[in-house]
């Protein structure tokens with residue numbers, strides 16, 4: 001079966017570049033990275049950024065041609081579209097979460113206001129003594 005592999009070096013905050021591998025086998029894309037970012041699970045930012053076509057992340061700008069070739073694979077375009085759709089969904093959820101957090105703060109403020117009168121009375125009594 002047709003097997004193709006493109007290896008790229010990505011800039012890494014650790015200094016040493018990461019090796020990102022685009023592999024295509026039987027029409028499926030396998031995207032791996034040599035970095036170890038357990039907190040980010042299976043999708044480190046090197047792979048995501050290169051999949052998005054961010055050439056600035058390349059350790060060697062000369063490898064931009066290889067990145068363009070890997071991004072031209074049909075299977076890569078499919079995965080890229082899925083990545084963008086999921087990122088858009090995540091962004092929507094984050095926006096909703098911010099709105100809900102603001103609403104929670106507003107409601108908690110109203111709840112606190114229920115008790116403000118009592119606090120004032122207690123304070124007044126304190127001043128009287």
Ligand SMILES: [Zn+2]
Nearest residue numbers: 033035044046
């Ligand atoms: Zn990585």
